[in-house]
Structures are given as C-alpha cells and as structure tokens.
Amino acid sequence: MVNSIDFITGSTRKFQEIQGFLEPIVLVQKVIDLPEIQEVDARKIIEAKIIEAHKHKEVSPFIVEDTSLYLDAIPGLPGPLIKWFEEALKDAGVAQLAIQLGNTKAVARTIIAYAAPGKETIFFEGEVEGTVVMPRVSEGFGWDLIFVPDGHTKTFAEMTIEEKGALSMRGKAAQKLRDFLIT
Amino acid sequence: MVNSIDFITGSTRKFQEIQGFLEPIVLVQKVIDLPEIQEVDARKIIEAKIIEAHKHKEVSPFIVEDTSLYLDAIPGLPGPLIKWFEEALKDAGVAQLAIQLGNTKAVARTIIAYAAPGKETIFFEGEVEGTVVMPRVSEGFGWDLIFVPDGHTKTFAEMTIEEKGALSMRGKAAQKLRDFLIT
Numbered sequence: 001m002v003n004s005i006d007f008i009t010g011s012t013r014k015f016q017e018i019q020g021f022l023e024p025i026v027l028v029q030k031v032i033d034l035p036e037i038q039e040v041d042a043r044k045i046i047e048a049k050i051i052e053a054h055k056h057k058e059v060s061p062f063i064v065e066d067t068s069l070y071l072d073a074i075p076g077l078p079g080p081l082i083k084w085f086e087e088a089l090k091d092a093g094v095a096q097l098a099i100q101l102g103n104t105k106a107v108a109r110t111i112i113a114y115a116a117p118g119k120e121t122i123f124f125e126g127e128v129e130g131t132v133v134m135p136r137v138s139e140g141f142g143w144d145l146i147f148v149p150d151g152h153t154k155t156f157a158e159m160t161i162e163e164k165g166a167l168s169m170r171g172k173a174a175q176k177l178r179d180f181l182i183t
Numbered sequence: 184m185v186n187s188i189d190f191i192t193g194s195t196r197k198f199q200e201i202q203g204f205l206e207p208i209v210l211v212q213k214v215i216d217l218p219e220i221q222e223v224d225a226r227k228i229i230e231a232k233i234i235e236a237h238k239h240k241e242v243s244p245f246i247v248e249d250t251s252l253y254l255d256a257i258p259g260l261p262g263p264l265i266k267w268f269e270e271a272l273k274d275a276g277v278a279q280l281a282i283q284l285g286n287t288k289a290v291a292r293t294i295i296a297y298a299a300p301g302k303e304t305i306f307f308e309g310e311v312e313g314t315v316v317m318p319r320v321s322e323g324f325g326w327d328l329i330f331v332p333d334g335h336t337k338t339f340a341e342m343t344i345e346e347k348g349a350l351s352m353r354g355k356a357a358q359k360l361r362d363f364l365i366t
Contacts, residue, residue: 035218035220036220036221037218037219037221038220038221038222038263038264038267039221039267040267040270040271074271074272074276075271075272075276076270076271076272077267077268079271081221081264081267084221084222084223084260087259088223088259088260088262089257089258089259093257093258097257100283100284101280101283102283
C-alpha cells in the first residue's frame with residue numbers, strides 16, 4: 001500500500017477537498033503549473049495533464065484532477081470550458097444563460113487520474129446532478145455559488161467544506177480513489 | 184521587402200483564403216501542429232502560438248492566424264472557443280442557441296501575427312459584424328454555414344471563396360498584412 005501520494009494542482013481548495021478522504025494515506029500538494037490543452041473532452045484534458053506531469057520525474061505516485069460542469073440546456077457544454085464561461089459571463093451570467101434557455105439542470109463531474117511509475121493510469125469519476133441558480137452569497141469557490149445538488153436546498157457555496165465534500169463530485173471521486181488505494 | 188513567408192497552419196482552407204491577398208509575396212503553407220492553449224482571450228492564444236512556432240527554427244519569417252466568433256447573446260463567448268461549441272452543438276445548435284437567447288448578432292474576428300527573426304511580432308486584425316442563421320446548405324468551412332455578414336443575404340458558405348475573401352474578417356486581416364509587407 002502507498003503511504004503518500006502527490007496531488008499536482010495549483011488549487012489549495014481542491015487539495016483540501018480531497019485530502020480528508022484519503023486518510024490514512026498522506027496527500028501532498030505539489031504546485032506545478034501543467035499546461036492545459038484546449039479540449040471539450042475532459043478525459044483528453046486529464047490524459048494530457050498526466051503526460052505533462054510525468055515530465056516532472058520527482059513526482060510519483062501522483063494524482064491530477066479535472067472538474068467539469070455540464071448544462072443540460074447546451075448539451076456537452078461548458079464541460080471543462082466552465083472556467084472560461086465563468087471568466088466571460090461570471091457566475092450570474094452562467095446561471096442567467098441556463099435560466100434564459102429554460103433549463104437549469106446541470107451535472108458536475110470530477111475525474112481524478114492516479115499515476116504510479118510503471119503502472120497504467122487509473123481514472124476515478126464522481127458525478128452529481130443538480131440545478132444552477134442565481135448567486136445568493138458573495139463568496140464561493142469556482143461555480144459553487146450557483147450549483148445546488150439534487151435533494152438539497154443550499155448551493156455548494158452555502159455549505160461547509162465537510163457538507164460539500166460528503167456529497168460532491170470531487171468527494172465521490174476521492175472516495176473511489178481511497179477505496180482503491182487501501183486495498 | 185520579403186519575397187516569401189510561411190503560414191503555419193493545418194488548415195488548407197485558411198491558407199487559400201489568405202494566399203491570394205499577399206501577391207506578389209509568396210505564401211507557403213507549413214503544416215506544423217502547434218499546441219493551442221486553453222484560453223478565451225484570442226490575443227493570448229496567438230501569442231502562445233508564436234512562441235511555439237519559434238521553436239521550429241527553419242520557419243521564418245512566418246504568420247500564424249486565429250479566428251474567433253463572438254455571439255452578442257453571450258458576451259465574450261464563444262470567441263476562440265467556437266470550435267468547441269461547434270463540436271458540441273454543431274452548426275445548427277450554435278445558431279439555435281443565439282435564436283433561443285433572442286439575439287443573433289455576432290462578430291467574427293481574425294488575428295494574423297507576423298513574426299520575423301529579431302523583430303517584434305506584429306498583429307493584424309480583421310473584423311466583420313453579422314448575424315447567425317440556421318444552416319441553409321450542407322457543406323461549409325467552420326461556421327461559414329451559419330454566418331451572414333451585415334449588408335449581405337448569403338451566408339459565407341453560400342459565397343465563392345473570392346466573394347467571401349472580399350469581405351471576410353480573414354481577408355481584411357490579410358490585406359492589412361499585405362499593406363505592411365509591401366511598404
């Protein structure tokens with residue numbers, strides 16, 4: 001069993017959201033800026049990240065992560081391009097887009113890729129269905145401000161990190177990774 | 184005056200659309216696959232392309248090109264991400280999106296970057312305003328099927344390559360490049 005793995009990410013928030021799920025395995029954040037290819041297929045993005053990460057020989061075994069948000073109103077989009085939708089339209093603009101199109105259903109999906117030297121990369125996915133709403137609070141990570149998971153009334157931004165982790169796409173993917181690592 | 188420049192592009196159609204405007208300067212297509220960064224800012228994309236292109240020492244002086252389509256209904260988008268909108272939604276889906284949002288106005292913008300050894304990169308922009316419409320014919324380059332330039336009734340796809348070139352964003356940028364090169 002591995003005792004420690006690296007998580008290559010510039011996002012301390014993503015690191016925090018995954019770290020707790022992996023105990024007793026120690027997760028170490030490695031801030032390496034991996035160039036991200038332009039793609040609408042999340043799987044291809046994360047595969048390219050793995051290739052880039054392998055160029056940093058000191059890092060292994062390690063994980064990389066990619067999280068996408070899909071709006072039912074524009075099938076297949078924004079997906080991994082959500083960050084650019086956020087940059088261009090802001091949270092309210094993304095929610096407004098879905099509202100204007102008459103369909104606020106959305107799916108959030110995290111892929112965690114685990115790579116160990118000489119082994120094939122393994123992918124763990126977590127998915128949550130929900131709806132997008134106009135922002136209700138002012139502070140939130142990524143698009144947490146506008147996403148309400150099905151069966152709940154709070155947006156991710158209105159939850160504690162533990163509440164969110166227990167039901168989020170990232171938490172689900174992290175739990176699958178842990179199950180794999182401890183067996 | 185330079186006699187010949189390279190155009191680094193995998194697109195023969197883009198090559199054809201620019202070639203005619205540069206006479207008597209000879210344009211040579213160099214098919215080099217330049218990795219494209221994930222960005223919603225066209226200028227940053229083309230600057231990254233230039234950096235990549237400089238790694239191919241045999242190529243110089245050269246141009247690279249980037250063309251974006253902006254929908255007024257979703258300010259700042261899709262821009263350079265139009266290719267992913269096309270991949271996910273297809274031509275009809277992109278047009279449908281604008282129609283559903285009640286605003287079919289669009290702007291098409293081409294940036295050509297010219298790089299010569301030891302000189303600063305120079306950028307030439309061409310822009311055309313228009314509207315998006317549902318596809319009327321079945322064959323067309325990129326999103327030519329759904330773009331009608333203002334003051335015209337045909338989509339780019341319904342025009343000859345010469346008709347399109349005379350008024351397109353790519354033709355305008357190419358003419359500015361020629362004016363620069365011959366003086």
